[in-house]
Amino acid sequence: MENREIFSSLGNEEPEKLFGKIKTPCYIIDEKQLIENGKILKAVADRTGCRILLAQKAFSNFNFYGVLSQYLSGTEASGLYEAKLGREAMPEGEVHVFCGAYRDDEFDELLSYADHIVFNSVRQLQKFGEKAKRAGKSLGLRINPQCSTQEGHEIYDPCANGSRLGVTREVWDKHMTPDLFSLLDGLHFHTLCEQNSDDLEITLKAVEEKFSDVLPHMKWLNMGGGHHITRKDYDIQRLIKIVSYTQNKWNLQVYLEPGEAVALNAGYLAGRILDVVENGGIKIAVTDVSAACHMPDVIEMPYTPPLYGADDKNNKYKYRLGGPTCLAGDIIGDFCFKEPLKEGDFLLFGDMAIYTTCKNNTFNGMPLPDIWKRTENGELIKLTDFGYKDFKSRLGRE
Numbered sequence: 001m002e003n004r005e006i007f008s009s010l011g012n013e014e015p016e017k018l019f020g021k022i023k024t025p026c027y028i029i030d031e032k033q034l035i036e037n038g039k040i041l042k043a044v045a046d047r048t049g050c051r052i053l054l055a056q057k058a059f060s061n062f063n064f065y066g067v068l069s070q071y072l073s074g075t076e077a078s079g080l081y082e083a084k085l086g087r088e089a090m091p092e093g094e095v096h097v098f099c100g101a102y103r104d105d106e107f108d109e110l111l112s113y114a115d116h117i118v119f120n121s122v123r124q125l126q127k128f129g130e131k132a133k134r135a136g137k138s139l140g141l142r143i144n145p146q147c148s149t150q151e152g153h154e155i156y157d158p159c160a161n162g163s164r165l166g167v168t169r170e171v172w173d174k175h176m177t178p179d180l181f182s183l184l185d186g187l188h189f190h191t192l193c194e195q196n197s198d199d200l201e202i203t204l205k206a207v208e209e210k211f212s213d214v215l216p217h218m219k220w221l222n223m224g225g226g227h228h229i230t231r232k233d234y235d236i237q238r239l240i241k242i243v244s245y246t247q248n249k250w251n252l253q254v255y256l257e258p259g260e261a262v263a264l265n266a267g268y269l270a271g272r273i274l275d276v277v278e279n280g281g282i283k284i285a286v287t288d289v290s291a292a293c294h295m296p297d298v299i300e301m302p303y304t305p306p307l308y309g310a311d312d313k314n315n316k317y318k319y320r321l322g323g324p325t326c327l328a329g330d331i332i333g334d335f336c337f338k339e340p341l342k343e344g345d346f347l348l349f350g351d352m353a354i355y356t357t358c359k360n361n362t363f364n365g366m367p368l369p370d371i372w373k374r375t376e377n378g379e380l381i382k383l384t385d386f387g388y389k390d391f392k393s394r395l396g397r398e
């Protein structure tokens with residue numbers, strides 16, 4: 001686990017000195033890091049003329065949309081609510097929507113927010129396309145290039161066998177009609193997850209092989225998300241080459257809609273140790289942070305999150321960290337520390353802005369962590385807090 005890059009926005013300060021006064025658990029979103037990410041993304045857009053959108057499913061902390069709008073061209077939504085949020089909180093930006101299937105009872109409202117609407121099937125295009133076109137929207141169809149470039153994380157691979165995401169060429173040929181085709185302005189593919197530009201290059205080749213007869217008729221090509229552009233070892237020059245080549249060769253506008261890359265390493269989850277127990281020679285620290293509730297990807301992906309001051313093997317004192325819930329599998333991971341752990345010790349998990357605040361839950365009646373902002377000049381501002389009402393109101397009304 002190499003932590004330096006992940007925690008670099010802290011400078012040389014000890015986390016407890018910076019954040020030790022605020023109630024844990026809490027998320028702290030780092031505006032300075034968001035701006036740095038934004039600058040990297042904007043440089044790609046400026047160099048190529050492509051447009052980059054925030055995929056809100058990774059990060060929908062709208063208090064930061066104002067600052068992000070200086071660097072991005074708009075937002076991407078997974079459905080009605082995210083589309084509405086994007087329109088409200090980044091009103092000057094474009095609003096793009098992709099949804100696995102749109103609903104009759106939401107579609108009119110969706111049209112009032114969206115600029116681009118991407119359909120997941122030919123049938124959905126047939127059902128909603130004319131109406132969307134009449135409302136002046138730009139229409140796309142998500143294709144499935146059937147090109148898996150990731151291993152190990154099948155739940156994040158839209159090209160896995162039997163995937164419902166995107167139209168394969170075989171299905172396209174079976175169902176596409178000239179009338180429906182004439183409604184299309186663009187194509188969309190999303191196949192990557194935390195990947196580099198070499199995998200994008202491979203994917204683009206597959207798209208070109210399968211859809212070379214279609215591309216000349218398109219105004220835009222949306223290359224989805226999963227581009228880890230703001231990671232240190234990401235090959236940005238290659239991305240710039242790919243995007244420029246695509247726009248020139250096919251005479252269209254390229255869109256990218258990263259989520260992770262926008263807010264990579266731009267947040268923390270702070271917690272404290274509540275107890276230290278042991279079982280069969282394993283020392284276990286119980287924390288006020290729950291993997292299951294507060295960082296669900298730790299269990300879903302699964303992965304071990306970065307923790308400030310800890311590593312995975314070199315330090316002397318090894319502990320398993322787990323949440324306070326009753327779920328046996330609510331394990332954050334095994335970590336090695338320089339000193340023995342004790343009750344009250346402060347913990348800071350890194351890279352916690354993405355897929356956390358918009359994905360957490362109140363399982364076990366766990367409180368939702370408050371959300372704080374660390375401003376560009378280091379000031380801490382509480383953005384929101386949660387309590388019993390947030391647990392109860394999701395379950396019923398009195």
Ligand SMILES: *Cc1c(COP(=O)(O)O)cnc(C)c1O
Pocket residue numbers: 055057058076098190192193194224225226227257258259260261
């Ligand atoms: C998840 C998703 C994204 C963002 O993916 P990241 O891995 O967070 O960059 C973009 N577009 C679509 C359609 C998605 O499903």
